[in-house]
């Protein structure tokens with residue numbers, strides 16, 4: 488992956504990001520709801536890392552759910568991060584913004600009790616994903632949780648092809664155009680790396696997480712939770 492190109496793609500999309508993603512990613516809002524809803528109800532997280540916050544659609548929900556938590560919001564797209572920052576007009580030192588590539592991140596062990604991400608990690612190739620999973624385990628406290636939503640491949644080529652065909656149909660029904668679909672498919676071909684859900688659950692177990700599950704799934708999109 489050329490990280491600058493991914494950043495530039497999302498820089499250019501920033502102004503129209505939310506409208507585009509809601510039109511083109513079926514059940515996007517439900518996925519964000521599930522990402523939050525399946526966290527243990529009795530936990531008040533104190534230090535949260537979000538990988539690939541983009542323009543902050545999930546960051547805002549996180550802040551509402553855990554208003555006292557320290558948030559570190561990371562993205563490679565400076566323009567997206569600027570929009571995200573603007574959504575926290577009263578931000579103080581408790582909310583930090585970091586323009587950085589996932590592969591360059593370094594934090595002390597046990598820094599966060601929650602690491603989250605929404606449709607961002609699939610920009611990494613399998614080896615990079617597995618390294619990031621191990622790092623997330625290290626960055627978490629002993630009772631920490633890694634909770635992310637992402638695009639996955641189907642378990643077989645025919646299932647994957649059905650996911651893509653159903654996705655296209657739903658996107659067109661939601662008002663998208665052939666041109667917009669082509670834009671996503673080109674981005675996908677150049678920058679996305681869809682691995683199967685089974686592989687990612689196995690990599691999380693191998694990384695040392697003791698509980699791994701997928702509490703929500705629709706077509707390519709899965710919510711994956713890994714507890715240390």
Ligand SMILES: C[S@@+](CC[C@H](N)C(=O)[O-])C[C@H]1O[C@@H](n2cnc3c(N)ncnc32)[C@H](O)[C@@H]1O
Pocket residue numbers: 490493494497508538539540541542543544545561562563564567587588589590604605606607610
């Ligand atoms: C599809 S957007 C998702 C944004 C937001 N999380 C959401 O759910 O709407 C993917 C985000 O991941 C970021 N991203 C992709 N690859 C990255 C990398 N290697 N390092 C940091 N951020 C990356 C992009 O810049 C983009 O903002």
